[in-house]
């Protein structure tokens with residue numbers, strides 16, 4: 001992962017539009033890398049579940065993930081409904097992937 005500024009602390013006065021867009025480009029790269037890592041771990045979880053005869057979906061775990069996403073959104077002062085919508089998508093993507101690999 002690249003180094004990035006703490007939220008709310010991007011030093012805009014020292015940065016050109018190109019610099020700021022480069023910062024966005026690096027953040028976007030990191031987001032995709034994190035999504036890939038999340039999907040990879042979920043695939044491994046799916047294998048463990050298959051070995052233990054457990055179903056793909058775990059609603060209580062999904063609720064915990066959503067609650068955590070909302071709490072982290074509030075911590076960083078971003079819209080919690082938006083962050084939760086993104087996590088809902090990430091969970092659904094994982095479940096599609098997990099079902100395809102079973």
Ligand SMILES: C=C(O[C@@H]1C=C(C(=O)O)C=C[C@H]1O)C(=O)O
Pocket residue numbers: 042045056057058059061062065090091092094095
């Ligand atoms: C990855 C898991 O499988 C599913 C996907 C989840 C997720 O993407 O966070 C959460 C719960 C499960 O419905 C898990 O059980 O942890």
